[in-house]
Amino acid sequence: RHVMRGYWNKPQATADVLDPEGWFATGDIGELSADGYLRITDRKKDxxxxxxxxxxxxxxxxxxxxxxxxxxxxxxxxxxxxxxxxxxxxxxxxxxxxxxxxxxxxxxxxxxxxxxxxxxxxxxxxxxxxxxxxxxxxxxxxxxxxxxxxxxxxxxxxxxxxxxxxxxxxxxxxxxxxxxxxxxxxxxx
The missing domain is CATH 3.30.300.30 (ANL, C-terminal domain)
Structure with missing residues (x-):
């Protein structure tokens, strides 16, 4: 969250990757382990x-x-x-x-x-x-x-x-x- 403000002079590109709360959509899919670690398991586009x-x-x-x-x-x-x-x-x-x-x-x-x-x-x-x-x-x-x-x-x-x-x-x-x-x-x- 709040990784960046956006892409310079590219509002559409920014809107594509940042949600209204400021979360950055990486395109990764993951799962949380029992001890709270995030493990990346796939890519959304795949x-x-x-x-x-x-x-x-x-x-x-x-x-x-x-x-x-x-x-x-x-x-x-x-x-x-x-x-x-x-x-x-x-x-x-x-x-x-x-x-x-x-x-x-x-x-x-x-x-x-x-x-x-x-x-x-x-x-x-x-x-x-x-x-x-x-x-x-x-x-x-x-x-x-x-x-x-x-x-x-x-x-x-x-x-x-x-x-x-x-x-x-x-x-x-x-x-x-x-x-x-x-x-x-x-x-x-």
Whole structure:
């Protein structure tokens, strides 16, 4: 509260971020812990509102996916859609040794990501995360993306946060296919 008086000569910009009592709207979503600490859990602009009107905070779910040693990155989508979908970037440093240990060839990325055993491993990760979620939050379909998100491609900020809208624009065909196909998986190397 009372962080600033406003933006210099920009009354509309000031009105957009300061309420009448002087509280500054950061766009963060948080929760208070039992001992009174505020923990930032998401960004308001990232909240997905499904076609059924349910609000889904994607960052916590994405973080659960990233906890797997086989996942480098994950981004959820589903704004104004009937269900939640995910793009998953495999952690190639751990996937390749895992695949070799299980007798799979690793020279061709597309073949590796299409391998039914690899798909099953990622489906298990998604299923495990889904068990911790409310039904409307669960990931119904996912795709493995063979190219890591990067600052150079504009998909990551300099602090390595995912730019959801850039990823959505770059992979719009993949995302659209998840709402028109019957299967729950397909890789895109």
């Amino acid at each position: 909240i997905l509102v499904t076609a059924g009107g349910k609000n889904v905070a994607p960052q916590a779910i994405e973080e659960k996916l990233r906890m797997s040693h086989l996942v480098e990155n994950a981004v959820l989508f589903g704004d104004r859609k009937p269900y939640i979908v995910a793009l998953i970037v495999p952690n190639l440093e751990t996937l390749k040794p895992w695949a070799e240990k299980h007798g799979m060839p690793t020279s061709d990325m597309r073949s590796l990501l299409d391998n039914p055993d690899v798909v099953a491993a990622y489906q298990e990760i998604v299923t495990d995360v889904n068990r911790t979620l409310a039904r409307f939050e669960t990931i119904k379909k996912f795709r493995l993306v063979g190219e890591a998100f990067s600052i150079a491609t504009g998909e990551l900020t300099p602090t390595l946060k995912v730019k959801r809208r850039v990823v959505e624009k770059r992979h719009h065909e993949i995302l659209a296919s998840m709402y028109t196909e019957e299967s729950s998986f397909e890789s895109w190397a």
